Structure formats: structure tokens, C-alpha cells
Amino acid sequence: MVKPLALTLGEPAGIGPDIAIAAWLRRDELRLPAFYLAGDRDFLARRAALLGLDVELKDVRAEDAVAAFPQALPVVSTGHAATAAPGRPDHNSAGAAIGSIRHAVSDVIAGRAAAVVTNPIAKSVLYRAGFRHPGHTEFLAELAARDGKTPQPVMLLWSPALAAVPVTIHLSLREAIAQLSSELIVNTARIVVADLKARFAVARPRLAISGLNPHAGEDGSLGIEEQTIIAPAIEMLRREGFDVKGPLPADTMFHEAARKTYDCAVCMVHDQALIPAKTLAFEDAVNVTLGLPFIRTSPDHGTAFDIAGTGRANPSSLIAALRLAARMAATAQPA
Template sequence: MARPLALTLGEPAGIGPDIALAAWLRRSELKLPAFYLAGDRDFLERRAALLGFDVKLKDVRAEDAVATFPDALPVVATGHAAMAQPGQPDSSSADAAIGSIRHAVCDVIAGRAAAVVTNPIAKSVLYGAGFRHPGHTEFLAELAARDGKTPQPVMLLWSPALAAVPVTIHLSLRDAIAQLSGQLIVSTARIVVADLQRRFGIARPRLAISGLNPHAGEYGSLGIEEQTIIAPALETLRGDGFDVRGPLSADTMFHEAARRTYDCAICMVHDQALIPVKTLAFDDAVNVTLGLTFIRTSPDHGTAFDIAGTGRANPSSLIAALRLAARMAATAQMA
């Protein structure tokens, strides 16, 4: 790769630093794309020593990360020190996590890095420091804003077994149902199709659209949203020339034979999409944010405070996120 991937620190007290260090140790064995960590080298050296990892770290500029990567884990300083102990977030945690995200995004927008890969954050820790976004996805959308316009971020959960998108994301079930609209379904599907074409190289994406209610409403006897909201949205999408099917009963969309008939499932609420992905591919699923001006991937798990600093954290999902980010960047460059 001509440019490195920008990897964020995540919550310092969580497993983000652990899996970043572990991934770099396997760089040659797994032929990983070059990445740098946006963060605090002193903190990372302390975590590596605690884990017993023989990791050489080197402060670099983003432009020098690719050349450095084979011999040392490149660290691009953000100016935010991290002091937290594993499992014990402290007053430095929020600034270190947010500063790392901002720095990584800035490097990608400026062309110094090819994509952003984010380690897990602890939203409760950030909220205590005044963070006003529901999660990573919405914060990244704000950072991607141009000319006063914030793009609609779309969460894609990707794995070799299944790609799925929730139309409504970080909302209670009650609020998700209240906010579901035909316009939101249409705009989400359009973003999915555009990014599957541009960044995944799928010329004509096939979308399977779920219903909201059990058995897709059972012709109105179990709910009318399929008839009043979802079906009209699908007609609009078909009129745009998109290959869409639905509304489908969510309980029959995810078996092996069904998955072979589409490229991405679009689901009405968060758990309809995330439960099947995490069931089928818990260790290698990747969280991708579509609709941004830059590429962003992330491991599909949380901070795991209980095992941070123990050496038990599995880097598989981060490794999958790094590989997918590199693949998306290469595909977008060729498009």
C-alpha cells in the first residue's frame, strides 16, 4: 500500500491497545497492510510491557508509517497522553480516545492515510466527559461534514458469511419504530448500493429488505408498517432501478440458502441485523460506516474491560477490519 491505515487507540483502559499490539506482532505471518496507531507511545510501551509483548514502537509522521511498519509499530502522536490502567478508565481516557479519532480522520481527509480503522470506545466514559453523540458512527459523520452538511452515516456489519445494515441504529426499540420512515429506508438503501459499487466492487448489488413485524406483518394482521412504510419505499427503489426484494420475514432471511440470494440484508432495527451477523461471525465480523467521505472500519466488539491487559483479547476482528479497510481503499482507487 502507498498509504498506511490510520488505527485509533480506542478506550485506553479497554482491549484496543492490546489487540493493536497483538495484530502488529502477526504482521508478517498474516501479511497485514501497513498501519499506524494514533496515540501515545509511552502509554503503549507500558501496555506492551504489561502484556509481555516484544513490540518495538517508533514515533513517526503518517507519511513515514509504511516504511517503518515492517520493523516497528508506527505511532503518530496526537498530543493526548493516556494514563488509564487496564479495566480502569480515568480522567485521561476520553481526551485520549477522542483525540485519536480526530487525528486519524484528519490524516485520511488530508490524504496522508488510506482509511480509518477504529478501536472500541466506551460511550459511558465519553458521556461523562460531555460527549454528545450516540456513538462512533454519528461522531464520524460530524467529522465528515463539508459545507455545513453532515452526511447520513449507515452502519454495515460485514463478514464473509453475511453483510447486514440496520436502518435505525442506536435507538430504543420504541424510538426506532417511531422514527422508521419510507424516506429513511430509501436513503439508506441508496447509500448502501453506492458504497457496495464503489468500495466493494459489486456492479449491481442485490438487497434483501426485512419487514418490521413478526412474519413481515402477516398481511396486516401483525402490524401494518410493511404495507404503509416499507412496501412503498421498495417501489421507489425499484423505480430507481435497484435490485430489491421484500418486505421479508426476518426469521427466514438468514439461513444459508437465503443468504446466497443477496449481497446485503437491510433490516429495520438494530438487533435484526446485528444478531445474525454476530451469531454467524462473532470473531471476524467488521463494523463499516457507509456514506462518509472516507473509509472507516472497526472491530465488531466492545472494550472488554474485564480482560484488558491480560493477553486474552482476540485480535481476529481487528485483523479483519484492517484487511477490509485495505481492500475497500484499493477497490475505491481502481473505480
């Protein structure tokens, strides 16, 4: 790779620093793409010492990270100190986490890095500091805004076993149903198809679109959203030439034979997509944000405060996220 991946710190009190260090230590064994961590070198040195790990850390500019990567874990300073102990977020946890995200996105937009890979954040910690976004996905969309226009972010859970997208994301079930619309389904599907083509090299993506209600509504006896919202969206997509099928009962979409018939499942609410994705590939699933002008991937797990600083954190999902980001960067074609 000519450019490194920009890895964020995540919540300092969580396992993000642990798995970043663990991934770098396996760089040669796993032939990982070069990455740097946007954060605070002194904080990382303290965490490495707590973990009993001998890690060379080097302050660098993003442009120098690839050259430094074989010998040291490159750290690009964000100017935000991190002081939190494992499992104990403190007064500057939110600032360190948000500053790292902003810095990584800035580097990618400026062309200094190839993609953003984000470590897990603790939304409750950010909310207490005034963070007003439902999650990472929506914050990244704001950072990507240009000329007053904010792109629609689409969450993709990707693994070799399944690619799944929720149409509504970080909303209560009541709010998700209220906001579900044919327009939202169509726009989401368009973004999924465009990015599968441009960044995953899928020539003609096949989408399986779920229903909302049990058994996809049972012809209206268990709900009418399939007839009034989802089926019209599918018909519109077919008229535009997309390869789509549905509305399908969500409880029969994810067995092995069914998964072979589509490239991505498009689901109406958060848990319809995330439960099968995490069940099938909990340690290997990657969270990808589609619809942005840059590539973003993330491990598909949380901060795991209970094991932060213990050495028990598994870096598998982060490693998968780093690899997928590098693959997408190498594959990416102009939209």
C-alpha cells in the same frame, strides 16, 4: 499500499491497545497492510510491558509509517496522554479516545492515510465527559461534515458469511419505530448500493429488505408498517432501478440458502441486523461505516474491560477490519 491505515487507540482501559500490538506482532505471518496507531507511545510501551511483549515502538509522522512498519509499530502522536490502567478508565480516557479519532480522520481527509480503522470505545466513559453522540458512527459523520452538510452514516456489518445494515442504529426500540420512514429506508438503500459498487466492486447489488413486525406483519394483522412504510420504499427503489426484494420476515432471511440470494440485508432496527451478523461471524465480522467521504472499518466487539491487559484478547476482528479497510481502499472508485 502507498498510504498506511490510521488505527485509533480506542478506550485506553480496554483491549484496543492489546489487539493493536497483537496484530502488529503477526504482521509478517498474516501479511497485514501497514498501519500506524494514533495515540501515545509511552502509554503503549507500558501496556506492552504489562503484557510481557517485546514490541518496538516508533514515533513517526503518518507519511513515514509505511517505511517504519516492518521494524516497529508506528505511533503518530495525537498530543493526548493516556494513563488508564486496564479495565479502569480514568480522567483523560475520553480525551485520549476522542483525540485519536479526530487525528485519524484528519489524516485520512488530508490524504496522509488510506482509511480509518477504529478500536472500540466505551460510550459510557465518553458520555460522562460530555460526548453528545449516540456512538462512533454518528461522531464520524459530524467529522465528515462539509459546508454545513452532515452525511447520513450507514452501519454495515460485513463478513464473508453476511453483509447486514440496520436502517435505524443507536436508538431505543420505541424511538427506532417512531423514526422509521420510507424516506429513511430509501436513502439508506441508495447509500448501500453506491458503496457496494464503489468500494466492494459489486456491479449490481441485490438487497433483501426485512419487515419490522413478526412474519413481516402477516398482511397487517401483526402491524401495518410493512404496508405503510416499507413496501412503498421498496416500490420507490424498484422504480429507480434497484434490485430489491421484501418486506421479508426477518426470522427466515439469514439461513444459508437465503443468504445466497442477496448481497446485503437491509433491516429495520439494530438487532435485526447485528444478531445474525454476530452469530454467524463473531470473531470475523467488521463494522463498516458507509456514506462517508472516507473509508472506516472497526472490529465488531466492545472494550472487554474484564480481559484488558491479560493477554487473552483475540485480535481476529481487528485483523479482519484492517484487511477489509485495505481492500476497500484498493477497490475504491470515484462515486
